[in-house]
Amino acid sequence: MHSIRIDNGPEFHCEADDTLLRAGLRAGLGLPYECNAGSCGTCKVELVDGQVTSLRPEAPGLTDRDRAKNRVLACQAQPGTDCRIKVRLREENVPRHKPARFAATLTSFRDLTHDMREFTFTAKDSPGFLPGQYALFYLPGLEAPRTYSMSNIDDGSGTWQFIVRRVPGGTGTVTLFDRVPIGSQVTLDGPYGLAYLRPESPRDIVLIGGGSGLAPVLSLARGAMAEPRLDGRKIHVFYGARGVRDLCGNAELEALPGFGTRITFTPVLSEPRAGPVDTWQGATGFVHEIARDFVGERWAEFEYYFAGPPPMAKAVQQMLIEKRVPYPQVHFDSFY
Numbered sequence: 001m002h003s004i005r006i007d008n009g010p011e012f013h014c015e016a017d018d019t020l021l022r023a024g025l026r027a028g029l030g031l032p033y034e035c036n037a038g039s040c041g042t043c044k045v046e047l048v049d050g051q052v053t054s055l056r057p058e059a060p061g062l063t064d065r066d067r068a069k070n071r072v073l074a075c076q077a078q079p080g081t082d083c084r085i086k087v088r089l090r091e092e093n094v095p096r097h098k099p100a101r102f103a104a105t106l107t108s109f110r111d112l113t114h115d116m117r118e119f120t121f122t123a124k125d126s127p128g129f130l131p132g133q134y135a136l137f138y139l140p141g142l143e144a145p146r147t148y149s150m151s152n153i154d155d156g157s158g159t160w161q162f163i164v165r166r167v168p169g170g171t172g173t174v175t176l177f178d179r180v181p182i183g184s185q186v187t188l189d190g191p192y193g194l195a196y197l198r199p200e201s202p203r204d205i206v207l208i209g210g211g212s213g214l215a216p217v218l219s220l221a222r223g224a225m226a227e228p229r230l231d232g233r234k235i236h237v238f239y240g241a242r243g244v245r246d247l248c249g250n251a252e253l254e255a256l257p258g259f260g261t262r263i264t265f266t267p268v269l270s271e272p273r274a275g276p277v278d279t280w281q282g283a284t285g286f287v288h289e290i291a292r293d294f295v296g297e298r299w300a301e302f303e304y305y306f307a308g309p310p311p312m313a314k315a316v317q318q319m320l321i322e323k324r325v326p327y328p329q330v331h332f333d334s335f336y
């Protein structure tokens with residue numbers, strides 16, 4: 001256990017096998033972060049004193065300039081000594097549910113498409129979570145955890161559901177699909193993530209997901225329907241997939257009470273002619289373009305949440321910047 005002192009700020013403790021970011025969040029501090037995987041660079045802190053080891057020395061989130069300035073990625077930095085760091089805490093990042101590591105048992109799974117699977121885990125003593133958040137998976141044989149967003153909402157029963165797309169040759173997903181049978185225990189760590197539902201917002205909601213970005217989109221839609229403060233708010237879901245065989249989410253959204261009245265669902269195919277089926281009558285193109293046509297000139301009227309592959313997340317983010325949507329109305333996770 002090491003002591004981590006924030007310059008002009010509080011001190012917290014970090015287990016030898018934990019990272020500065022996660023230990024700080026476990027202590028209830030509002031450290032800056034996004035991906036928790038070393039990719040986005042949002043969690044950079046200056047190491048003023050002490051020694052850390054990076055779990056991912058070549059992480060794309062850190063530049064040579066950062067290294068020269070003694071900056072480290074807090075999400076990858078494991079302390080070897082007591083440390084002093086410089087970072088600006090953010091009130092809005094203070095975790096509503098402090099993240100914890102806990103054992104979860106895989107109780108069932110079901111295939112949603114040829115490569116997307118819903119996994120259901122149950123845990124006895126897990127923390128709560130907010131719609132739209134994610135957890136880290138410590139999978140057998142992997143050096144680093146993988147990140148997956150919950151697709152359900154926290155009902156107090158310790159059920160954690162995820163939708164994972166099998167990545168060909170991907171170490172984490174191949175392990176999860178092929179080497180974690182029902183009944184196995186996996187260590188999860190969470191909840192994390194800042195793209196969670198804002199029930200205090202008076203605006204209707206636009207949800208945009210691509211591929212496995214369906215997971216947080218479903219969680220957010222489910223959370224919005226269960227939230228009395230959002231009563232009467234409309235939820236417009238846009239879901240981007242490649243071809244017909246990649247489509248899913250319709251049945252889960254249709255099962256929600258407001259489907260067709262408060263909830264609209266627009267699936268969008270980027271490659272409608274791919275695969276054996278050539279009968280697609282719905283929207284085609286990139287999902288952000290279809291969302292853009294829907295919003296028209298009403299950019300300030302909505303709260304925006306989006307998740308999916310980095311190119312999709314970047315395109316949506318760029319669009320919202322161009323349309324001058326106020327930053328506090330935008331919440332997203334890029335699936336690095």
Ligand SMILES: Cc1cc2nc3c(=O)[nH]c(=O)nc-3n(C[C@H](O)[C@H](O)[C@H](O)COP(=O)(O)OP(=O)(O)OC[C@H]3O[C@@H](n4cnc5c(N)ncnc54)[C@H](O)[C@@H]3O)c2cc1C
Nearest residue numbers: 037056144147148149164165170171172173212215335336
């Ligand atoms: C916030 C967030 C939420 C996500 N939610 C989902 C989801 O709900 N469903 C889904 O299918 N996917 C999700 N992903 C993507 C997922 O975490 C994996 O990147 C994806 O499943 C591919 O993993 P893989 O191990 O199969 O592929 P690999 O190619 O083996 O690994 C890819 C990713 O693993 C991470 N990684 C690899 N090596 C290291 C290392 N040494 N140290 C730390 N990290 C490393 C990196 O993020 C890398 O991009 C999410 C990603 C993020 C950041």
Ligand code: FES
Nearest residue numbers: 036038040041075
């Ligand atoms: S949160 Fe550390 S690099 Fe993204």
